[in-house]
Amino acid sequence: MQTSYLRPTYVEIDQEAIYQNVHQEKERLPKDTALFAVVKADAYGHGLLPVARVCRKAGATGFCVATLDEALVLRDAQIVEPILVLGITSVQEAAIAASQNISLTVADEQWLVTATELLDQTPGLPPLAVHLAVDSGMGRIGFTEPDALLATAEFLQSHQAEFDFEGIFTHFATADQVDETYFKQQVAKFKAMVAILPERPHYVHVANSATSLWHTDLVSNLIRFGVAIYGLNPSGTALSEPYPLKPALSLYSELVYVKQIHAGDGVSYGATHIAKQDEWIGTLPIGYADGWLRRMSGMSVLINGQRCQIVGRVCMDQMMVLLPKELPVGTKVTLIGKDGDDEITMQEVADYAHTIHYEIACGLKNRIPRHYL
Ligand code: PLP
Numbered sequence: 601m602q603t604s605y606l607r608p609t610y611v612e613i614d615q616e617a618i619y620q621n622v623h624q625e626k627e628r629l630p631k632d633t634a635l636f637a638v639v640k641a642d643a644y645g646h647g648l649l650p651v652a653r654v655c656r657k658a659g660a661t662g663f664c665v666a667t668l669d670e671a672l673v674l675r676d677a678q679i680v681e682p683i684l685v686l687g688i689t690s691v692q693e694a695a696i697a698a699s700q701n702i703s704l705t706v707a708d709e710q711w712l713v714t715a716t717e718l719l720d721q722t723p724g725l726p727p728l729a730v731h732l733a734v735d736s737g738m739g740r741i742g743f744t745e746p747d748a749l750l751a752t753a754e755f756l757q758s759h760q761a762e763f764d765f766e767g768i769f770t771h772f773a774t775a776d777q778v779d780e781t782y783f784k785q786q787v788a789k790f791k792a793m794v795a796i797l798p799e800r801p802h803y804v805h806v807a808n809s810a811t812s813l814w815h816t817d818l819v820s821n822l823i824r825f826g827v828a829i830y831g832l833n834p835s836g837t838a839l840s841e842p843y844p845l846k847p848a849l850s851l852y853s854e855l856v857y858v859k860q861i862h863a864g865d866g867v868s869y870g871a872t873h874i875a876k877q878d879e880w881i882g883t884l885p886i887g888y889a890d891g892w893l894r895r896m897s898g899m900s901v902l903i904n905g906q907r908c909q910i911v912g913r914v915c916m917d918q919m920m921v922l923l924p925k926e927l928p929v930g931t932k933v934t935l936i937g938k939d940g941d942d943e944i945t946m947q948e949v950a951d952y953a954h955t956i957h958y959e960i961a962c963g964l965k966n967r968i969p970r971h972y973l
Contacts (some may be wrong), residue, residue, distance in 0.1 A: 601967045610851075612852060613646050619848060620846055622655050629812075634661040637663050638824050639651055640686065646849055651845070662683060664686050668685050670813060680806040699725055704731070712752065728764065732753070733770070734768060753797050767948055769805040775834075776936040832947070851936040852935055855933060873911040879923065880925055882933075887915045887916045887919055891964040902943075946960055
């Protein structure tokens, strides 16, 4: 069982916000630049298919995912636009990708050699579209040596029945930082690698959200637009957004139990909260099994526009908050989002948990249903 529909804890996704975030970026790009919406990891926890459909309406021309499985979910849902798998796909799955017109990332020549043998065993397949990854300094996947890249490009050139050399790309490690020294080194390395190719493929791409927002001169002819789709500043707070991004995700729950405790009474595992006087305590049906981390203990939620502290340890499925007074069971609680004049942003949650908003968004489990506005 994945989703708890019969529990008053839910994520709300503002599709209009997603539309705006994509549309604004698309308007800024040169006309012939493709915008591939990065919808991996269930669209950063926002829901793969609904997000993909909104992005398409807003002008996305293709999609990036992390795995072949994610790409197949898009294809099964009649998403016909180009899809690029950003991670390494097992070579045994090359024929599936080719048959579904899904583009794969390739980071070494041997993969292509093995894929050739496998693809040749399945007659009638269209050529498999591949994007060569260049590791210009991310240290994750990709060619680092010009000779190996050139040999692979030549291999692709001589195997056009099996492969369509569709793209070449790199990924930056520091595009979201103020100091551009390392970023510039990566740019130079990528440019030098591309320069050795006898012929450029259709797509040359470097830009994640941060690069497309703050290094507009570098967007080349495709951007891989990810976290900004969801209205989140890729840099956290280090760099200011060139245009307002609108957060798309809110997280709500409600009070399911309210009680008064007295001086000396403890709350939750370890009894880390001990009341000094009479207190009203509300219980919420959300916990670390939902992705609301145990280290969120001590943070606040919004109730009736007022901040209320999470007291005691966050449990697996429940947590407790200190109420200003007795409040009725069923009172709405905002964990991420706006209530009255106040707002708890994903960034605030991430800061409190000593992590990045990406991790908070992706960490919200499928047990929490997503409602689409
Ligand atoms: N490109 C690659 C290769 C990635 O791995 C990612 C995300 O991790 C992205 C693009 C999108 O990055 P962002 O969400 O920061 O826009």
